[in-house]
Amino acid sequence: MGELFQARTVREARELLGGHIKTTCPVEQVQLLKALGRRLAQDLVAVDAVPGFDRSTMDGFAVRARDTFGATESLPSYLDVTGEVLMGRDAGTAGVVGVGQAWRIPTGGMLPPGADAVVMLEYTEELDDMTIGVTRPVAPGDYIVRTGEDIAPGAGVLPRGHILRPQDLGLLAAVGVDDVPVFMPARVGIISTGDELVETREQPGPGQVRDINSYALYGQAAAAGAQPCIYGIIRDDFKLLLDRLRQALAECDLVLLSGGSSVGARDVAARVLDTLGSPGVLFHGISIKPGKPTVGAVVDGKPVFGLPGHPVSAMVVFDLLVTPLLKYGFYLRDQLEFPVRARLTRNMRSAAGREDYLRVRLYQENGEVIADPVLGKSGLISTMVQADGLARIPAEKEGIEAGENIEVKLF
Numbered sequence: 001m002g003e004l005f006q007a008r009t010v011r012e013a014r015e016l017l018g019g020h021i022k023t024t025c026p027v028e029q030v031q032l033l034k035a036l037g038r039r040l041a042q043d044l045v046a047v048d049a050v051p052g053f054d055r056s057t058m059d060g061f062a063v064r065a066r067d068t069f070g071a072t073e074s075l076p077s078y079l080d081v082t083g084e085v086l087m088g089r090d091a092g093t094a095g096v097v098g099v100g101q102a103w104r105i106p107t108g109g110m111l112p113p114g115a116d117a118v119v120m121l122e123y124t125e126e127l128d129d130m131t132i133g134v135t136r137p138v139a140p141g142d143y144i145v146r147t148g149e150d151i152a153p154g155a156g157v158l159p160r161g162h163i164l165r166p167q168d169l170g171l172l173a174a175v176g177v178d179d180v181p182v183f184m185p186a187r188v189g190i191i192s193t194g195d196e197l198v199e200t201r202e203q204p205g206p207g208q209v210r211d212i213n214s215y216a217l218y219g220q221a222a223a224a225g226a227q228p229c230i231y232g233i234i235r236d237d238f239k240l241l242l243d244r245l246r247q248a249l250a251e252c253d254l255v256l257l258s259g260g261s262s263v264g265a266r267d268v269a270a271r272v273l274d275t276l277g278s279p280g281v282l283f284h285g286i287s288i289k290p291g292k293p294t295v296g297a298v299v300d301g302k303p304v305f306g307l308p309g310h311p312v313s314a315m316v317v318f319d320l321l322v323t324p325l326l327k328y329g330f331y332l333r334d335q336l337e338f339p340v341r342a343r344l345t346r347n348m349r350s351a352a353g354r355e356d357y358l359r360v361r362l363y364q365e366n367g368e369v370i371a372d373p374v375l376g377k378s379g380l381i382s383t384m385v386q387a388d389g390l391a392r393i394p395a396e397k398e399g400i401e402a403g404e405n406i407e408v409k410l411f
């Protein structure tokens with residue numbers, strides 16, 4: 001590859017990939033406790049109402065609100081205690097709370113028929129076993145959760161594609177979903193290429209470095225819910241690379257190659273990716289820094305990326321192009337990608353027409369979030385370790401001044 005490549009924007013790169021990827025995600029049923037972080041494979045609809053009955057939110061007395069109107073400490077409303085709600089029991093079979101009456105009720109107990117509110121214990125005085133004085137009025141509905149107030153029967157509770165969070169497990173438990181249909185994790189093949197690379201356990205000789213990218217990318221893939229698989233270090237050799245890529249493609253849903261993506265004479269990634277199958281390379285180069293010499297390809301419907309060799313660049317491109325595919329199965333248009341706004345501590349220049357991604361440390365000062373750039377070349381993995389997140393300078397800006405706000409995503 002001798003010629004200079006034509007750089008695409010991140011959006012164009014996503015659109016090109018999105019238009020050609022044709023992977024189907026198989027679905028499996030997992031037990032609810034195993035479903036955390038997994039992606040829902042279908043819309044889930046509640047069959048039952050939650051709660052299934054009107055419930056008290058306080059310890060106290062179930063009453064007719066009207067009977068408490070005008071009650072004060074000096075002039076309480078006196079009510080006859082004629083019943084008691086037992087926790088977990090049907091309160092609908094033992095009579096009705098009549099006019100001028102009250103039933104004892106625990107927090108979470110079922111509201112008995114006739115009652116329309118609960119008076120907190122603190123606002124009652126017990127005159128004897130059978131009589132209370134209510135010292136504050138309540139309105140109908142006070143201290144009650146209504147039937148279906150949490151989840152109405154027939155309501156859509158979670159949409160297909162949603163990544164399950166701890167609170168979602170709670171909600172699914174509430175509606176009785178014990179087996180959850182989720183997409184199987186995508187299998188991600190990871191290949192590192194470079195004559196200089198050696199395994200972690202080896203002592204690098206002069207001119208050699210340990211393979212960083214296999215591990216960092218493995219971590220990113222696993223963190224995005226995928227099932228990563230390392231295919232090792234391959235020398236900068238067309239044939240060797242082609243064979244290993246073919247194997248990875250046959251066994252995986254998505255393949256990552258790092259190194260060899262630039263335009264140097266020995267940079268074989270683009271050539272190899274174009275040889276694998278149809279349609280092959282869709283773009284070579286994105287207008288971002290770091291990460292410019294990225295190659296994006298689709299082979300028989302599966303995405304294959306030639307990531308830049310510099311570890312920071314490889315990780316940034318993974319974050320922008322690979323994570324959304326693994327997490328959501330596609331690129332979401334309305335995704336809130338950089339949700340934190342932070343004040344930048346120093347001027348950072350950027351070329352117009354190019355998105356720049358800064359590694360930033362975050363801290364709080366006077367109630368504000370501050371982003372302090374971690375400076376350093378894209379070959380330095382330690383800069384990623386020192387950073388808490390990635391900040392973006394949009395393509396239309398030629399830089400951001402100290403004190404201006406910048407959009408950040410957390411690692």
Ligand SMILES: Nc1nc2c(c(=O)[nH]1)N[C@H]1C(S)=C(S)[C@@H](COP(=O)(O)OP(=O)(O)OC[C@H]3O[C@@H](n4cnc5c(N)ncnc54)[C@H](O)[C@@H]3O)O[C@H]1N2
Binds near residue numbers: 267308
């Ligand atoms: N004349 C030019 N040179 C370079 C350009 C350019 O536009 N013109 N682009 C630079 C940029 S930007 C990047 S990023 C790199 C991309 O390089 P390659 O993707 O071709 O990768 P390599 O040349 O194989 O390696 C670059 C660098 O990264 C180290 N590396 C590679 N793989 C690993 C790994 N698995 N673990 C740790 N480190 C790795 C490698 O040793 C090199 O130092 O090209 C610039 N050059």
Ligand code: MOO
Binds near residue numbers: 288308310313378
């Ligand atoms: O893009 Mo390189 O990826 O600037 O270091």
